[in-house]
Amino acid sequence: MKTEKYDITGMTCAACVAQVEKSVRKLDGIKELQVNLLTNSMTVNYDESLINSGVIENSVTHAGYKATIKTNNSVTKKATTANSRVSDEEQEMKIRWWISLVFLIPLLWLSMGKMIGLPLPAIFTAINGVLLNTLLQFLFTIPIVFINYKYFSSGFSKLFRLHPNMDSLIAIGSSAAIFYGLSVLLQMAYKAGNADIHAIHQLSHDIYFESGATILTLVTLGKYLESKSKKRTSDALTHLMELAPKTANVIRDEIETEIPVDELIIGDIVVVRNGQSIPADGIIISGDGNIDESALTGESMPVFKTSGEKVLSASINKTGYFTFRAIKVGDDTTLSQIIHLVEDATASKAPVSKLADRISAVFVPVVIGIALVTFSIWMLLGYSFAFALSMGIAVLVISCPCALGLATPVAIMVGTGKGAENGILFKSAEALENAHKCNTIVLDKTGTVTTGKPVITDLVLTPGISADELLKTASSLEILSEHALADAIVAEAKNRNTGFYPSSNYKVYPGKGVAGEISESVYSIGNKQLMTDLKIQMSGFETISADFARMGKTPVFVSKDSNIIGCIAVADVLKPTSAEAVKKLHELQLHVVMLTGDNKQTAQYIQKKAGIQQLIAEVLPHEKESTIRQLQNEGKKVIMVGDGINDAPALTRANIGIAIGAGTDIAVEAADVVLMRSDLLDVVTAIKLSKSVLQNIKQNLFWAFFYNIIGIPLAAGVFYSVAGWKLSPMFAAAAMSISSVTVVLNALRLKNFKVTAGNHSTIAQSQPEEISIKTINNKMQNNRFNFKFMKQKTLTISGMSCGHCSARVEKTLNNIDGVEAKVNLETNQAVLTLSKDVSNETLKTAVDNIGYEVVDIKD
Numbered sequence: 001m002k003t004e005k006y007d008i009t010g011m012t013c014a015a016c017v018a019q020v021e022k023s024v025r026k027l028d029g030i031k032e033l034q035v036n037l038l039t040n041s042m043t044v045n046y047d048e049s050l051i052n053s054g055v056i057e058n059s060v061t062h063a064g065y066k067a068t069i070k071t072n073n074s075v076t077k078k079a080t081t082a083n084s085r086v087s088d089e090e091q092e093m094k095i096r097w098w099i100s101l102v103f104l105i106p107l108l109w110l111s112m113g114k115m116i117g118l119p120l121p122a123i124f125t126a127i128n129g130v131l132l133n134t135l136l137q138f139l140f141t142i143p144i145v146f147i148n149y150k151y152f153s154s155g156f157s158k159l160f161r162l163h164p165n166m167d168s169l170i171a172i173g174s175s176a177a178i179f180y181g182l183s184v185l186l187q188m189a190y191k192a193g194n195a196d197i198h199a200i201h202q203l204s205h206d207i208y209f210e211s212g213a214t215i216l217t218l219v220t221l222g223k224y225l226e227s228k229s230k231k232r233t234s235d236a237l238t239h240l241m242e243l244a245p246k247t248a249n250v251i252r253d254e255i256e257t258e259i260p261v262d263e264l265i266i267g268d269i270v271v272v273r274n275g276q277s278i279p280a281d282g283i284i285i286s287g288d289g290n291i292d293e294s295a296l297t298g299e300s301m302p303v304f305k306t307s308g309e310k311v312l313s314a315s316i317n318k319t320g321y322f323t324f325r326a327i328k329v330g331d332d333t334t335l336s337q338i339i340h341l342v343e344d345a346t347a348s349k350a351p352v353s354k355l356a357d358r359i360s361a362v363f364v365p366v367v368i369g370i371a372l373v374t375f376s377i378w379m380l381l382g383y384s385f386a387f388a389l390s391m392g393i394a395v396l397v398i399s400c401p402c403a404l405g406l407a408t409p410v411a412i413m414v415g416t417g418k419g420a421e422n423g424i425l426f427k428s429a430e431a432l433e434n435a436h437k438c439n440t441i442v443l444d445k446t447g448t449v450t451t452g453k454p455v456i457t458d459l460v461l462t463p464g465i466s467a468d469e470l471l472k473t474a475s476s477l478e479i480l481s482e483h484a485l486a487d488a489i490v491a492e493a494k495n496r497n498t499g500f501y502p503s504s505n506y507k508v509y510p511g512k513g514v515a516g517e518i519s520e521s522v523y524s525i526g527n528k529q530l531m532t533d534l535k536i537q538m539s540g541f542e543t544i545s546a547d548f549a550r551m552g553k554t555p556v557f558v559s560k561d562s563n564i565i566g567c568i569a570v571a572d573v574l575k576p577t578s579a580e581a582v583k584k585l586h587e588l589q590l591h592v593v594m595l596t597g598d599n600k601q602t603a604q605y606i607q608k609k610a611g612i613q614q615l616i617a618e619v620l621p622h623e624k625e626s627t628i629r630q631l632q633n634e635g636k637k638v639i640m641v642g643d644g645i646n647d648a649p650a651l652t653r654a655n656i657g658i659a660i661g662a663g664t665d666i667a668v669e670a671a672d673v674v675l676m677r678s679d680l681l682d683v684v685t686a687i688k689l690s691k692s693v694l695q696n697i698k699q700n701l702f703w704a705f706f707y708n709i710i711g712i713p714l715a716a717g718v719f720y721s722v723a724g725w726k727l728s729p730m731f732a733a734a735a736m737s738i739s740s741v742t743v744v745l746n747a748l749r750l751k752n753f754k755v756t757a758g759n760h761s762t763i764a765q766s767q768p769e770e771i772s773i774k775t776i777n778n779k780m781q782n783n784r785f786n787f788k789f790m791k792q793k794t795l796t797i798s799g800m801s802c803g804h805c806s807a808r809v810e811k812t813l814n815n816i817d818g819v820e821a822k823v824n825l826e827t828n829q830a831v832l833t834l835s836k837d838v839s840n841e842t843l844k845t846a847v848d849n850i851g852y853e854v855v856d857i858k859d
Helices: 014-025 053-062 075-112 127-147 149-160 166-193 197-206 209-233 235-243 334-347 353-380 385-398 402-421 429-437 445-449 467-478 484-496 528-533 544-550 578-587 600-610 623-633 645-653 665-670 681-716 729-752 760-766 803-814 840-848
Strands: 002-009 030-036 041-046 066-069 247-252 255-260 269-272 281-292 303-306 316-328 424-426 440-444 455-461 504-509 513-518 521-526 554-560 563-571 591-595 614-616 638-642 656-659 673-675 772-775 791-798 819-824 829-834 853-858
Touching: 002 053, 014 030, 014 041, 014 053, 014 353, 041 053, 053 066, 075 127, 075 209, 127 149, 127 166, 127 197, 127 209, 149 166, 166 197, 166 209, 166 353, 166 385, 209 385, 209 729, 269 281, 353 385, 353 681, 385 681, 402 424, 402 429, 402 681, 402 729, 424 429, 424 681, 429 656, 429 681, 440 445, 440 623, 445 591, 445 600, 455 467, 455 484, 467 484, 467 513, 467 521, 467 554, 467 563, 484 554, 484 563, 521 528, 528 554, 544 554, 544 600, 578 591, 578 600, 578 681, 591 600, 591 623, 600 614, 623 638, 623 645, 638 645, 638 681, 645 656, 645 665, 673 681, 681 729, 791 840, 803 819, 803 829, 803 840, 840 853
Parallel strands: 440 591, 440 638, 455 772, 591 614, 638 656, 656 673
Antiparallel strands: 002 041, 002 066, 030 041, 247 255, 247 269, 269 316, 281 303, 281 316, 424 673, 455 563, 504 513, 513 521, 521 554, 554 563, 791 829, 791 853, 819 829
16 A cells, blocks of 8 residues: 655635545545645555556546645755745735736726716716727726636636536636626627617626626635635644754764755764754753753743753754754654644544535536526526526625635644644544544553652651661662662762762662672662561561552662661652643543553552542553453543553554653554643643634534525525515625635634643642651650651751861750751761751751851751
8 A cells, every 4th residue: 555645736626626536536446535625735545556646647637637746855845845835826816816906996997987976087978988988898807817817727627527616616607797798898889880879878787897807806815815814824834844954063074064954864963052953853962951842842941951862853952062863864853753744634634524525526516507597597587688697697606615615624724733833743634523522531650640750759767867878878779770760769869969889799689679788888779578588677667668559659678787777769650730631631521541550559549649530450551452442332432642652552442542742653653643742731732622623613614504505595686586685796706705714714713722721739739749758766665666757957067177066066956856966077067857846047046156157958
């Protein structure tokens, strides 16, 4: 199977789309076909063994249009081509409108000036000047017809092929008015030869040059306004394309060179300075910078990135300097993939548009039939030929199905563009339409509801050891480990700038922990089983493991020689916005389910904290897909949100699959919607945007149908005999143009769609809490250990110069009720464990009174 994209020229309305689809779809080997009026494009998926691109192009040509394969240009070339095509269309319509208007004004002055009270020279109003007036009207009509010849060449061509379109209606209507006027002009010339002035005057009332010319001019005005509006609908996509830098600075053979971005290859070392755009996806190898990724992710705040972290194409280095190794270039970059997704979505069709397509296929022939019937009835009723012709022309002109053809694609274009601006990528119009129709949402836990990255949540200390000392000791051994829990401990130690002790005799206990020597003491770090195996005295820590497990936390015990000196609790915590997002999903009447392979006890704690209604835990990766299928069998329409490889089958099975945080390549491929940020609030935004787009499409279709339902009977004169209502061809043309512009402008209202933002107070509550630091007092009371939870403070003190100074400060602080202090002369710091609330002022005064100064106090 092969998928190709084509540019289609000659399409002007929904009937054109229907004809192209009909012509191509009848070919053997066509599997999928999408034709888009807004972008004048066609996407075809076909069997190469049965047909080829040449056959497809010939089929389009046979239908009266032209198809050319889209070239796979770079993003920068696409931007230039897209801008050029849209601008050229707008400029062409602008020129045609102004030229038409220049000639229409004197034409209307000559034909209608006397009726509306405008002064006309006597030579044009006198009985013997009527012929001259009519001749001049004809001469002013010729340039208008010439500049708008496309309506005639396209319209009659499609009519003769028995595939009439919107241009056919305009061509028939305006031609009928002009040729009828020309026939009257010839009659007037004949009468002038016989000096029949009275007949000439009577004939002058049946001239319709101004009607034909006005139809062409007003339709062109509508097309011009439509092209301007259509340009705005593609602004988001064009803006994305323009983000791609044109050049890149690379280091080759140890020399920095500026090259066109199209010449970048994988493995190139790229230099990015302050204020420059990043030309490819890559990994930073030196330096750092604050990266603005707002155009790709919608995240307004710059992200600090340093060596080893990934950077994305088209993001901007706001401050800093770094070099990175290119890992994705050209059409494989994140920016290019986003553009492809948006293009595919805008070119695809929403299911709701099928109704418009079915009607469009027969609409124009039916309208021509109605116009002929209208003309015939008025003639049979005894009205003049001119009156009946006027009614028939009005029906033709007012019925042009422009609005019908634009109703869906403009809304899809603006909706997908609005989503892309905020890092929400819909891969098809069907996904955009159907996302809000689901009633159940299934959330993967790790990386979706939670951060997916373990962090330290609690420290439990024994008397005499500080939080920094415990972390420094643990990280000195864990830095040699590759375990995720070890990463969390080392990261916190680096964050606190504790430094590391030199260690030796490092030993790994698989699945349990590690051990080693620091300053001639043996330290072991690991789970409860490791402590048991090594016969370490737990001294009051026996119940901690169960307590932390109930809270979804993993305890890591730290021992020195044969005694426990502390415990570090590590957990995968909720993302800051998860609880708020779940709350908003409930407000959207969605049943929220969390699906995880994690143990039930841990998952229940996350479920409760996030406010999720239903939990399905301890599910194996291959069982996730069957779980989704089971929910669907219960009659539920399911959205699945995930980020991992093991989520891909479930994402595919769900009615709508959403890959969050750009996920893995496999998850992105399987999903219907891709979120660039790892934020569940974007899921809420995607669902709300889906609802807004469908509402907009329905509004557009309603007005397009309603307009024709009212307009055609009015133009046909149904109300003429009852109320005297008659629609002239000129006003019919104006109404037709206004309807198309109205539909486009209504779709543009989607640009005002508000992205879902969380309630800041609620989000603040769901932020990961500060690390809880507690001290355990292991004195025996009634054969049980008494746990006392303490508060810790660190004082930075100036003026200490020897051991006598530090001992004096330590003694002074320990004399304060509720304070247990340990002073380190090397760091000039005193670590205090408080069993009661002691104010900073009390501590500062006590130290100041003995001749030293407290310069900083940290809780």
